[in-house]
Amino acid sequence: MISSIAELISDRIGTMPAGERRAAQTLIASYPLIGLKTVAEFSAAAGVSSPTILRFVARLGFQNYPEFQSALQDELAAQLQSPASRTLNPPSPNGGAVSPMLEATLDNLRETFRHLSDKQLADIVAKLADRRGKTFLIGGRFTDPLARYMAAHLAIIQPNVFHLAGQESVWRDRLIDMGKRDVLVIFDIRRYQESLVRFAETAHQRGVQIVLFTDQWLSPIARFARHVIAGRTAVPSAWDSSAALFVVAETLIGAVTRQLEADGAKRIRELESLR
Amino acid sequence: MISSIAELISDRIGTMPAGERRAAQTLIASYPLIGLKTVAEFSAAAGVSSPTILRFVARLGFQNYPEFQSALQDELAAQLQSPASRTLNPPSPNGGAVSPMLEATLDNLRETFRHLSDKQLADIVAKLADRRGKTFLIGGRFTDPLARYMAAHLAIIQPNVFHLAGQESVWRDRLIDMGKRDVLVIFDIRRYQESLVRFAETAHQRGVQIVLFTDQWLSPIARFARHVIAGRTAVPSAWDSSAALFVVAETLIGAVTRQLEADGAKRIRELESLR
DNA sequence: GGAGCGCTGTACCGTATGTTACGTATTTTG
């Protein structure tokens, strides 16, 4: 059963030629607004010619462009009159195989944040925003990209942020640079990596404060960590999900940025003037 | 402070002559749909003549009717992109400072998947699981970690998966290895990187099928992409969020794994025996 | 490698749309 035009599109997008598919994608991307504008604007936004737009709506089964627009408007009207249906519609409009994954991830996010106190986050933010020391980030086989992601952001808003990459021997040598005032952010989920544990232990002995991102079963590194963030990872997949940790990381990035702005950090002002 | 057109109307409706007041009331009654239709339809619905409608919108301060319609559309866009859920949702169990970020991310995830059909995902999965060609992954400044994350998983379950890292000149040279049967997965969100666009264009010319992860405003690479995944990125932070794209990536990883298992790929069986 | 097909864009056309001028009706004011 196809009720909305969006569904109709995604149903037929596979059978469309390249140009019309671009039209379909731009419409879906900012649905349904582009469709309410003129053919010329639509075509410009999609980067195709106007006839392609018209052929596109024709393929969807509409006699002409105005009829297509009317349909979009009717849909909008229905949506606006019952705003609840829009966000609540739990019988996922997308009854297929993907939604279990989405549902599980949404649950994981909520659960992860439920066990996360504001105080805990505030402490970590304060530590990360305190620029008397250096910040090192590292991750395991699958989580190292998370460390990179966080490092990419933090390195912009403050100096002395380093992502530890490459061979184990390489980052072991960086231990020399680490001391009491420094922070080490580690991402480690099952199966926990022995090399990371060793690294964390040594760093801990040197007085480095460790912020650990791990799963709900806690990596052994938790023993040495000053702050532990335990994210839910279970999803209906062969792999564990790092999405919850990813979102916590983004939250921290945002909070640290805000904190530094509040501190009136010169660097932030300079950055803004560069944009 | 008057923000919406509806407020503007109710503010001035007192000073309007009879005919225009009828127009105003008709518009408010089924706001804003009538305003998106033609002047003729609007006037008919209000029971007045077309010039009255035009005088009405002129009194609101608009130069002409199209300008008025654009304003209505912009308002709708803003309304649709920040779903009402934010106001309707149960006042988050965790009333603290982090929850806006979490709420926005949850919304982004739902919205992103709402615009994503099973068919579309299935097509991409089929392409990624089709092992007659190679798979290349690359990302932008902030999204390259996502490419790495995906590559780390895909490289385990199948051969010929390559993450393109380092200098632009390095991956440009890899173009030589790419052909019609190959897939290029690109992550690119605002601000879109010129170097990536050039790279995508050249790859496209070589017949490489491109799977693009981008934001809702679509990277210019969408022009060359066979498949486009548009994720929502807006969060209350100085940075855009890649969480939605991350979850889509995880979903794809899981689906590809399942697909290969279903295909009875020898590699998967070998992997299992190794564990 | 060649022939056929299908897709796409350019250029042009008819028309529906927004706009304006003007005459009539209605209300307001001295």
Next chain:
DNA sequence: CAAAATACGTAACATACGGTACAGCGCTCC
């Protein structure tokens, strides 16, 4: 009550919008 000002609709107009014919191009399939 008269006269003027304001409001409204009819009708004519110009623009820009949607629609179409056609030619070029790339792709696929012999």
